[in-house]
Amino acid sequence: MAKEKATITVDRDKLSEARAMLGVPSASAAIDVALSELIRRHRLRNDLKAYMGTPPTVEDAALALVPPDWGDLADDTDWDLEWPENQ
Numbered sequence: 001m002a003k004e005k006a007t008i009t010v011d012r013d014k015l016s017e018a019r020a021m022l023g024v025p026s027a028s029a030a031i032d033v034a035l036s037e038l039i040r041r042h043r044l045r046n047d048l049k050a051y052m053g054t055p056p057t058v059e060d061a062a063l064a065l066v067p068p069d070w071g072d073l074a075d076d077t078d079w080d081l082e083w084p085e086n087q
Contacts, residue, residue, distance in 0.1 A: 008031070018030040056064075 015027055015030060018034060022030055022033050024030050024033065
């Protein structure tokens, strides 16, 4: 990826804290990580908005109304049976 030299003004304390948290040796590296994270979060937020804006299909809505089949859970287990302490 091509890099571009830029002059920016940042809060020294924030930059020092970011470098320490990230364990990076330079201000450029800290800024690069911060920008990458900002971009990743923004894309994720946009993806979530897109999915939330899609209404469920008729099939999806119908699935929500189907009662569960609990038959496969039926067995002869005595769930109220008390077990001895040291078994």
